[in-house]
Amino acid sequence: MKERFIFIVNDLVARARRVGIEKEAEYLTQNLGLLLSSGVDVVSALKSIEAGVKHPEMRRIIAVMRSKLAEGNTLAQAFEESGAFSPRVATLIRIGEESGQLVEHFSMIGVQEEKQRELTGKVQSALLYPVFVLLVTAMVGIGVSWFILPKLARVFTQLKLQLPFITQMILGFGKFLGQYGAIALPLGALLFAVLVYIIFFYPATRRIGETILWSIPGIRTLIQEVELSRLGFVFGGLLKSGVPILESIELLRGSTSMTRYQALYAHLGHRVSEGDSLAQAFASFPRFNALVPAPVEEIIVTGSQSGHLADVLTRVGKAYEEKSDVSSRNLAIILEPLLLFIIWIAVVLVALGVILPIYNLVGSINHH
Structure with missing residues (x-):
């Protein structure tokens, strides 16, 4: 009974967090695709987006993603380990990185999320x-x-x-x-x-x-x-x-x-x-x-x-x-x-x- 109550509380907290960062996550993917298509490197693009994000939790997530990239992880791994994006988004980024069509895949992500x-x-x-x-x-x-x-x-x-x-x-x-x-x-x-x-x-x-x-x-x-x-x-x-x-x-x-x-x-x-x-x-x-x-x-x-x-x-x-x-x-x-x-x-x-x-x-x- 105690474990079930803890699960319910954690689920409610997670839902409340998602409500706050869903729009910010969409903002990140849209603008990251635009910046990459303009020739900006990934780390600089994330730093630029972080400055425009209002939600503190999303700023923390972007900072973690930047540190993951600095450690040598791929962008797909950074997205996957952030916990703010669906597995579908991480998979499309991974396929985009492997095929050299990352910008096109960010466009696909934008369409699908919308x-x-x-x-x-x-x-x-x-x-x-x-x-x-x-x-x-x-x-x-x-x-x-x-x-x-x-x-x-x-x-x-x-x-x-x-x-x-x-x-x-x-x-x-x-x-x-x-x-x-x-x-x-x-x-x-x-x-x-x-x-x-x-x-x-x-x-x-x-x-x-x-x-x-x-x-x-x-x-x-x-x-x-x-x-x-x-x-x-x-x-x-x-x-x-x-x-x-x-x-x-x-x-x-x-x-x-x-x-x-x-x-x-x-x-x-x-x-x-x-x-x-x-x-x-x-x-x-x-x-x-x-x-x-x-x-x-x-x-x-x-x-x-x-x-x-x-x-x-x-x-x-x-x-x-x-x-x-x-x-x-x-x-x-x-x-x-x-x-x-x-x-x-x-x-x-x-x-x-x-x-x-x-x-x-x-x-x-x-x-x-």
Whole structure:
């Protein structure tokens, strides 16, 4: 239990660090490529970039990279050992150094990192609207429960009304918030944040969160389109850069956070290493077409057989990038009926809880 808690804390700290230096890391790769293309040597280029970096952690990383280069390490080794860049970036730099095309490979890194950011941002932006609506609804509900329901409960108590069960539940919640809200709400918010982390981010259990998202209409389509676009751009770009297919598949697996696709790429890498073709590897993965549609499978298989796999993958990436653009714009429209239904249920429950006692009171007055 102690080890698991330490892992969670370390994971949260690592995530916080990544948020701070991701943009700085992208700034480094973009400007390093530009400086190298201008004829500036690597050490001088890093020194120049370090002067323009604002984040202290990134400045420390660049200083470590410069010292690694001074010790005789390659640029790829310096990038890999810094811990601030993905293995894909280090591999592209290594291949660029070995082939004498380092500047071209930095251009490829810039394109791939930009695509990665755009693809991840599409899913996050699309989920922002429904999350915002639900949070506002919850805040309004808590405000009503905390400030209005306790007063309403006192009125009903003075009238000595026999309250329906639903009213007793709602007023009981209001009384609880009225007495313990200052403690219960911060604690509840903390527990909710921990629950969200465990369901959606904790490595051992995040598949639960993915299953929830995968079961929501519209979100599943968007996730699939984003992942297929990533498959095309990352896999195709790596192959075009001269990265061997097995290493490309492994780097592709590291580029996605979706466990379903990680499992697929791990399977593909294993089967290809055993000598299977891509067609055989696809066919042996359970429910492969739930992740990759049959037409895309056929296109990739045909491209691998014709020797144009990298070009075919790039076209797949572009096609699904356009599809994901449309899906992300339409997601709010698709989810609106579901959000309205949830809000309607909440309003109806509160309305019934308040109106039923009043209706009973009016009925008893008329009866007398």
